[in-house]
Amino acid sequence: MAKTITYYSHSLIALMIAALITACGQQKQDAAAAMPAMPVSVIDVQPTSIPIRAEAVAQTEGAKEVEVRPRVGGILLKKMFQEGESIKAGQTMFLIDPVPFQIAVQQAEAQLAQQKARIVQTHREAERLKGLLDTQSISQREYDNALSDDSVASATLLQYEALLREAKLNLSYTNVTAPTSGIAGRFQFSEGALVSANTSLLTTIVQLSPIWVRFSLSDSELSALGGQLTSRNVKNIQLVLSDGTEHPESGKLNFSASEIDPALGTQQLRAVFDNANRNLLPGQFVRARITTGTRDGVFVVPQSAVMTGDQGKFVYVAEKDASGKEVATIRPIQEGVWEGKNWVVLGGLNAGDKVIVDNLIKIRPGAAVASHPFGEPPAAAPKTSTKAPTKTSA
Numbered sequence: 451m452a453k454t455i456t457y458y459s460h461s462l463i464a465l466m467i468a469a470l471i472t473a474c475g476q477q478k479q480d481a482a483a484a485m486p487a488m489p490v491s492v493i494d495v496q497p498t499s500i501p502i503r504a505e506a507v508a509q510t511e512g513a514k515e516v517e518v519r520p521r522v523g524g525i526l527l528k529k530m531f532q533e534g535e536s537i538k539a540g541q542t543m544f545l546i547d548p549v550p551f552q553i554a555v556q557q558a559e560a561q562l563a564q565q566k567a568r569i570v571q572t573h574r575e576a577e578r579l580k581g582l583l584d585t586q587s588i589s590q591r592e593y594d595n596a597l598s599d600d601s602v603a604s605a606t607l608l609q610y611e612a613l614l615r616e617a618k619l620n621l622s623y624t625n626v627t628a629p630t631s632g633i634a635g636r637f638q639f640s641e642g643a644l645v646s647a648n649t650s651l652l653t654t655i656v657q658l659s660p661i662w663v664r665f666s667l668s669d670s671e672l673s674a675l676g677g678q679l680t681s682r683n684v685k686n687i688q689l690v691l692s693d694g695t696e697h698p699e700s701g702k703l704n705f706s707a708s709e710i711d712p713a714l715g716t717q718q719l720r721a722v723f724d725n726a727n728r729n730l731l732p733g734q735f736v737r738a739r740i741t742t743g744t745r746d747g748v749f750v751v752p753q754s755a756v757m758t759g760d761q762g763k764f765v766y767v768a769e770k771d772a773s774g775k776e777v778a779t780i781r782p783i784q785e786g787v788w789e790g791k792n793w794v795v796l797g798g799l800n801a802g803d804k805v806i807v808d809n810l811i812k813i814r815p816g817a818a819v820a821s822h823p824f825g826e827p828p829a830a831a832p833k834t835s836t837k838a839p840t841k842t843s844a
Contacts (some may be wrong), residue, residue, distance in 0.1 A: 486820070488813055489819070490778070490806045490822075491823070491825070492806050492821040493755075493805050493807055495749045495795075495802070495803050496749075496802070499745065500744065500748055500794055502744060503741040504667060504739075505690070505737050505738065506666065506737065506738050506740070507737060508665035508721075508735070509663070509665075509734065510662065510663050510664075510731065510734045511661070512732045513662050515654065515655075515656050515732070516629050516656075517651055518626065518628070518655060519648055519649065520623070520645050520646075522620050524547045524550065524551075524624065524644070525644055525645075526545075526641060526652075527641065528545040529544055533636055534633065534635075537628045537632055537655055538631050539628055541627060541628045543627060543634070543652070543653070545626070546624040546645070547624070551620050551623075554620065554621070555617040555621055558614035558618075561614075562607070562613075565607045566607060568606075572596070572599045572602075572603040575596050575599070575600070576596040576600045579593045628655055631655075635655065635656065636653065638652055658725055658730070658731070660723060660725055661732070662720055663689065663701065663730075664719070665719055666717060666719060667716060667740070675740065676743065678717065680703070680706055681702065683743075684740060684741070684742055685743060686740075687700060687701040688739040689701070689738060690736060691736055692734075697723070697729065700723075701723040702721060702722055704722045705719065705720035706718075706719050706720075748786065748794050749799045750789060751765060751805050752793070752807050754807060754808070754810075755806065756785065756793045757810060763782070763785045764782045764783060764798075765780075765781050765795075765805050766778045767804060768819050777816050777818055778813045778815060778816065778819050779815065781803070781805075783795045783796075783799060784796045
């Protein structure tokens with residue numbers, strides 16, 4: 451009898467637990483049914499056109515970077531420019547002690563004058579012997595020797611004239627002038643130092659206007675731009691500086707390698723910028739933005755709206771279901787490149803789609819949503835009844 455009572459007690463407890471679980475489940479279902487639709491911001495996407503472009507890390511360099519070296523050796527007497535200042539082509543930058551070269555010029559002039567006097571003598575001697583040869587007072591050999599001496603003297607005169615020009619040229623080299631216009635670099639010696647011809651590096655000159663910018667693009671980036679870049683298919687090149695601002699001037703492509711570098715897998719490229727205001731300095735790291743054309747019929751959505759799943763990129767779109775209720779639907783997309791703070795979508799969207807841009811973590815596929823335009827406050831939710839539910843008797 452006791453076992454029977456215990457069995458009925460256990461059965462009663464089980465029934466009570468089952469009834470309690472059923473009641474809790476019903477309450478959850480009622481609560482879920484009573485939950486309002488999630489308010490979300492949406493953008494109405496429309497097809498648009500965007501530029502076809504890519505960005506690459508680039509570095510500036512002077513269009514001309516010249517090393518200034520003396521053409522003659524000697525004592526460096528004076529520096530005649532300010533380091534870091536503008537230099538014009540032909541401007542005197544250094545003065546090398548000219549005295550030894552002045553003496554060399556004087557010696558060459560003396561040798562030339564001596565040879566000129568020698569020519570007068572040999573020419574007069576040849577003329578005199580010619581008259582004696584006519585009277586057969588001398589042999590033909592003596593006359594021929596006189597003519598040879600006169601010819602050798604004339605040739606030697608040419609040699610001394612060349613030596614004089616060389617001496618004067620070396621004297622002019624004691625004034626070391628700027629071979630090009632630009633910005634002077636740091637002086638590598640000090641006044642009074644002994645410098646050697648063609649080897650001692652005195653300073654450098656860098657041309658800032660125009661200025662070159664070197665960069666490279668990978669094979670995949672070139673494919674996205676339409677293939678190998680040349681001056682014909684590049685429409686525009688813009689520079690983005692380290693602080694994020696754009697250089698005001700546009701550049702032009704002035705060099706493109708004829709092959710892909712096998713070690714790096716990139717094409718070497720170079721652009722030229724006027725740099726009239728000299729805002730760019732050689733050695734700066736910038737970003738080169740290359741534009742080759744425009745792509746039509748694409749969509750632009752905020753980066754925050756694009757999510758990543760097992761199948762790739764996707765967005766949530768607010769659309770009506772079969773019952774007419776607005777729900778969130780997953781829409782896989784074919785993403786392109788970034789355009790500022792937006793993603794470029796190449797496929798997967800249609801004109802007029804309402805792409806959800808917020809509350810993306812809270813919503814799930816098929817969840818009810820209440821959409822409103824992005825940037826506007828959501829519509830006021832309908833008031834719910836606060837009246838307590840009526841209890842029914844068992």
